[in-house]
Amino acid sequence: MTSEAGSTSQRGRPRDARSHQAVLAATLDLLGEVGYRRFTVAGVAKRAGVGKSTIYRWWPSKLDLILEAAAPQLEIGLAPNTGSTRHDLNIGAEQAIASYSSPIAAQVIFVVIADLEEDPRLREIYQSKWVLPWRISMANALERGIANGDLTKGLDVELVIDMLAGTIFQRVLVIPEPMTDGLAQRLIDLVIRGKLL
Amino acid sequence: MTSEAGSTSQRGRPRDARSHQAVLAATLDLLGEVGYRRFTVAGVAKRAGVGKSTIYRWWPSKLDLILEAAAPQLEIGLAPNTGSTRHDLNIGAEQAIASYSSPIAAQVIFVVIADLEEDPRLREIYQSKWVLPWRISMANALERGIANGDLTKGLDVELVIDMLAGTIFQRVLVIPEPMTDGLAQRLIDLVIRGKLL
Amino acid sequence: MTSEAGSTSQRGRPRDARSHQAVLAATLDLLGEVGYRRFTVAGVAKRAGVGKSTIYRWWPSKLDLILEAAAPQLEIGLAPNTGSTRHDLNIGAEQAIASYSSPIAAQVIFVVIADLEEDPRLREIYQSKWVLPWRISMANALERGIANGDLTKGLDVELVIDMLAGTIFQRVLVIPEPMTDGLAQRLIDLVIRGKLL
Amino acid sequence: MTSEAGSTSQRGRPRDARSHQAVLAATLDLLGEVGYRRFTVAGVAKRAGVGKSTIYRWWPSKLDLILEAAAPQLEIGLAPNTGSTRHDLNIGAEQAIASYSSPIAAQVIFVVIADLEEDPRLREIYQSKWVLPWRISMANALERGIANGDLTKGLDVELVIDMLAGTIFQRVLVIPEPMTDGLAQRLIDLVIRGKLL
DNA sequence: TAGTAATCGAGACGGTACGTCGGGTCTTTGT
DNA sequence: ACAAAGACCCGACGTACCGTCTCGATTACTA
Numbered sequence: 047m048t049s050e051a052g053s054t055s056q057r058g059r060p061r062d063a064r065s066h067q068a069v070l071a072a073t074l075d076l077l078g079e080v081g082y083r084r085f086t087v088a089g090v091a092k093r094a095g096v097g098k099s100t101i102y103r104w105w106p107s108k109l110d111l112i113l114e115a116a117a118p119q120l121e122i123g124l125a126p127n128t129g130s131t132r133h134d135l136n137i138g139a140e141q142a143i144a145s146y147s148s149p150i151a152a153q154v155i156f157v158v159i160a161d162l163e164e165d166p167r168l169r170e171i172y173q174s175k176w177v178l179p180w181r182i183s184m185a186n187a188l189e190r191g192i193a194n195g196d197l198t199k200g201l202d203v204e205l206v207i208d209m210l211a212g213t214i215f216q217r218v219l220v221i222p223e224p225m226t227d228g229l230a231q232r233l234i235d236l237v238i239r240g241k242l243l
Numbered sequence: 244m245t246s247e248a249g250s251t252s253q254r255g256r257p258r259d260a261r262s263h264q265a266v267l268a269a270t271l272d273l274l275g276e277v278g279y280r281r282f283t284v285a286g287v288a289k290r291a292g293v294g295k296s297t298i299y300r301w302w303p304s305k306l307d308l309i310l311e312a313a314a315p316q317l318e319i320g321l322a323p324n325t326g327s328t329r330h331d332l333n334i335g336a337e338q339a340i341a342s343y344s345s346p347i348a349a350q351v352i353f354v355v356i357a358d359l360e361e362d363p364r365l366r367e368i369y370q371s372k373w374v375l376p377w378r379i380s381m382a383n384a385l386e387r388g389i390a391n392g393d394l395t396k397g398l399d400v401e402l403v404i405d406m407l408a409g410t411i412f413q414r415v416l417v418i419p420e421p422m423t424d425g426l427a428q429r430l431i432d433l434v435i436r437g438k439l440l
Numbered sequence: 441m442t443s444e445a446g447s448t449s450q451r452g453r454p455r456d457a458r459s460h461q462a463v464l465a466a467t468l469d470l471l472g473e474v475g476y477r478r479f480t481v482a483g484v485a486k487r488a489g490v491g492k493s494t495i496y497r498w499w500p501s502k503l504d505l506i507l508e509a510a511a512p513q514l515e516i517g518l519a520p521n522t523g524s525t526r527h528d529l530n531i532g533a534e535q536a537i538a539s540y541s542s543p544i545a546a547q548v549i550f551v552v553i554a555d556l557e558e559d560p561r562l563r564e565i566y567q568s569k570w571v572l573p574w575r576i577s578m579a580n581a582l583e584r585g586i587a588n589g590d591l592t593k594g595l596d597v598e599l600v601i602d603m604l605a606g607t608i609f610q611r612v613l614v615i616p617e618p619m620t621d622g623l624a625q626r627l628i629d630l631v632i633r634g635k636l637l
Numbered sequence: 638m639t640s641e642a643g644s645t646s647q648r649g650r651p652r653d654a655r656s657h658q659a660v661l662a663a664t665l666d667l668l669g670e671v672g673y674r675r676f677t678v679a680g681v682a683k684r685a686g687v688g689k690s691t692i693y694r695w696w697p698s699k700l701d702l703i704l705e706a707a708a709p710q711l712e713i714g715l716a717p718n719t720g721s722t723r724h725d726l727n728i729g730a731e732q733a734i735a736s737y738s739s740p741i742a743a744q745v746i747f748v749v750i751a752d753l754e755e756d757p758r759l760r761e762i763y764q765s766k767w768v769l770p771w772r773i774s775m776a777n778a779l780e781r782g783i784a785n786g787d788l789t790k791g792l793d794v795e796l797v798i799d800m801l802a803g804t805i806f807q808r809v810l811v812i813p814e815p816m817t818d819g820l821a822q823r824l825i826d827l828v829i830r831g832k833l834l
Numbered sequence: 835t836a837g838t839a840a841t842c843g844a845g846a847c848g849g850t851a852c853g854t855c856g857g858g859t860c861t862t863t864g865t
Numbered sequence: 866a867c868a869a870a871g872a873c874c875c876g877a878c879g880t881a882c883c884g885t886c887t888c889g890a891t892t893a894c895t896a
Contacts, residue, residue, distance in 0.1 A: 086856060098857095098871080160352075221370075233406075236437060255843080257846080288849095295848090304879080305877095454840085454894090459841095492845080497842095502884090554748050554751065555674070558672050603800060610799045630827075648862080648870045651863095689875085690874080
């Protein structure tokens with residue numbers, strides 16, 4: 047902006063990285079302690095020892111704050127590429143289960159999804175940041191399985207992924223108490239031995 | 244109930260059924276029009292031509308009002324008993340898809356589920372009023388299918404139901420745009436022709 | 441009323457005199473116990489064992505109810521005509537002190553006067569029912585005093601009355617703690633021995 | 638207070654004096670226009686262009702707001718010390734008449750006094766802020782009059798003050814239409830020429 | 835004796851104001 | 866320029882009370 051190289055002209059006091067982190071940490075803490083309903087921005091500010099406007103300077107809204115704070119907790123680990131279709135899918139499924147089982151997940155996921163209708167931007171974020179990488183890794187594993195004959199040729203990859211994600215979502219977050227013992231194993235069994243056209 | 248004596252002596256002005264209905268109708272209308280975030284109890288009162296206190300007399304809170312108003316929309320039609328396993332399950336799945344596809348469902352389900360953590364009463368309502376009857380009807384259809392040989396003997400009924408519900412939930416409510424064409428058909432195919440142990 | 445023309449056809453259930461009395465009694469009780477601010481019509485109804493509409497059937501508003509209930513407490517006993525100017529005035533002043541000292545008076549008088557501005561009807565009631573008879577009796581006593589030479593000829597009767605009423609009002613109702621010992625005596629002394637032109 | 642250091646470090650946005658003033662002004666306006674009964678905190682907020690919470694941040698209740706807004710209108714100008722007993726008392730009496738004649742006075746005084754019974758804090762405020770200074774100035778004038786022989790030695794100062802205040806109160810606020818022409822003059826005549834023991 | 839009509843207790847109703855709470859913006863002083 | 870502090874506007878929340886309205890039940894006078 048100013049002369050040349052100093053692209054970001056960097057005038058005035060620089061952003062305090064510690065504040066930034068403190069806010070995100072306080073957000074997660076508060077979310078875990080009091081839940082979304084009693085979660086307030088003022089509460090975060092107080093706990094982080096930060097002014098409220100500092101929060102709003104960096105995050106446009108309460109929801110955005112929560113989103114960024116919770117993002118690391120909600121990113122799903124990817125399915126690897128080990129050569130074994132069964133193993134790769136299994137790991138992928140386990141990762142999804144682990145991610146949804148995070149105590150933060152229960153507080154955040156539904157609120158986010160609930161606003162998808164209103165705020166299309168959210169859908170974008172939710173999909174692209176949290177589930178899309180996982181979906182791609184799973185799709186890749188499935189494609190590899192099809193290519194090497196482990197899986198039926200005409201397999202509907204998208205449907206399989208939705209089935210896996212949906213079942214896990216249901217078992218972990220919706221029904222009264224999580225039933226996840228051996229869940230990944232059994233779902234992958236179904237995928238590999240079932241006849242999904 | 245009816246036979247004996249009207250035990251409740253019915254003193255005082257009776258509850259105005261029209262007001263009651265008007266409130267529930269206005270609740271649904273408003274929910275559909277402006278969504279949960281902009282939904283207001285005062286707005287319901289105005290639209291229903293009703294005093295705000297009449298609403299709070301019968302529903303302890305905004306959420307309770309929404310719950311009761313939305314309940315009929317969210318009850319899932321049951322799987323019938325026609326003799327055909329495939330047909331019964333298919334109808335059951337279609338019913339779930341239809342129920343989740345209601346415009347109200349998107350506004351309400353997540354808000355409700357999101358509070359399940361905080362308010363155990365909600366989980367009870369959600370489960371028992373909305374999904375449990377459907378689950379039972381599906382379980383029955385599956386058991387019949389097992390009994391008459393249409394389905395594998397060791398089938399994990401609960402897992403199948405979670406899989407069906409979860410996949411539908413995912414496709415209708417979570418992913419960017421609903422993909423439900425032929426969904427029931429294909430899921431039931433999977434259940435009947437797959438090898439779920 | 442009934443005998444003659446029978447104008448009021450007197451059909452239907454006659455008014456229940458006990459309810460009427462119970463309402464007035466409950467009104468006074470409640471006023472004394474909780475004060476005007478916490479006084480509610482519903483509270484009166486409950487205490488009187490009466491329906492709220494029974495109250496509103498006979499009294500147009502909360503204020504009217506209070507007015508009628510409190511009226512007997514607020515009517516000031518009159519100055520007599522004993523032949524002694526001093527004694528008559530003294531009795532009159534004592535009566536005013538007694539009336540204003542009623543526990544109900546403190547609760548009611550100011551509320552009533554405060555609404556005089558808004559509701560001219562109230563001024564009428566207040567003046568004619570409560571203070572006018574007393575003023576007349578005092579005026580008469582003063583006139584007799586002037587006639588028989590006990591009081592100065594040019595005495596401003598209205599001013600004297602306002603002075604008496606005002607001072608008593610002040611001492612009983614306005615200042616922190618009532619100072620009424622010997623008050624009547626001293627005020628009448630002033631009137632008789634002073635030189636009010 | 639001022640000299641030393643600004644003990645209160647004055648952090649954060651300072652109170653907006655304009656808002657503060659706007660609220661008090663709007664309170665007086667509204668009180669004058671619609672009277673106490675139709676006076677609304679929300680109405681004040683709207684008229685002052687202020688949020689309701691700003692009002693409640695600084696005044697605990699509707700009554701407190703009215704009290705502070707009306708206080709300047711209700712403070713009575715003091716009796717001076719000119720050397721002339723008659724003149725000093727006369728001015729004092731005129732001030733009381735002027736103060737009670739304020740259009741706000743009628744709206745506020747009774748409401749305040751009516752609550753004296755309930756809220757002792759109010760009595761404190763009413764007495765100390767509004768009438769006590771005036772009473773002291775009148776007492777001083779009377780004492781000076783006694784000292785220099787203008788007034789009888791044994792004069793009951795408190796009684797005279799109550800008499801003056803009470804009569805004025807009565808004439809200005811209680812009786813149907815104010816009769817204040819020459820009132821101060823005549824009351825002071827009475828005090829100076831009367832024989833109050 | 836049956837009918838008619840006004841009363842009663844109970845309590846639901848529409849409405850209005852209260853005082854509280856939270857979101858997101860703005861304005862100070864300090865660094 | 867950015868930070869903490871905290872005041873600001875806005876608008877929804879849930880509560881309380883007013884005065885009105887319906888109920889079923891009661892209690893007289895009328896036919």
